[in-house]
Amino acid sequence: SQELEQSPQSLIVQEGKNLTINCTSSKTLYGLYWYKQKYGEGLIFLMMLQKGGEEKSHEKITAKLDEKKQQSSLHITASQPSHAGIYLCGADGGGATNKLIFGTGTLLAVQP
């Protein structure tokens, strides 16, 4: 079965610094989703990547999917306290049911 590994598990950065979170799959990714979760709340959809080499940006967050479609990275530029939370990647393993498998998440803290 497909597994997703996220790294690092947790991250503390100073406000204004850049950071990268990685998501590695044991199998080819047919769709890779990035979500953000504030503590005790639901998941907020950030971006979805499907094609090898694809890159998407929204405000200061950029997500990339590698050419082999087995690894994705989420990069935050000039981090702000509002970026703090848990970042989760989810993978669509293909097939007809749209089930997602999720990584265990990366906890990001941004120190003012």
Next chain:
Amino acid sequence: DVKVTQSSRYLVKRTGEKVFLECVQDMDHENMFWYRQDPGLGLRLIYFSYDVKMKEKGDIPEGYSVSREKKERFSLILESASTNQTSMYLCASSLGLAGVGDTQYFGPGTRLTVL
């Protein structure tokens, strides 16, 4: 905007009680999902439904059942709550487009504590 709502944000129940968690989406989505989220284990799929009255087991269905009588509503039922079902429960819905990138949208979650 897609809106997924869950009936309660916090719930405290006693062991052996029957518990209903309700989820409603307002975007006419075909698919609906129930997950639980636990520290160190991430999100795990309990059940999902791809149409009214249709359901499929996810990865951890034991101790749970579901009901989908109307397209917009998906209920998770704990027939006899146990302490190991204390968790954060998240509902999600998606349009239902197989193979073309079908984003799941999540509700705010229900934190259930079973005493």
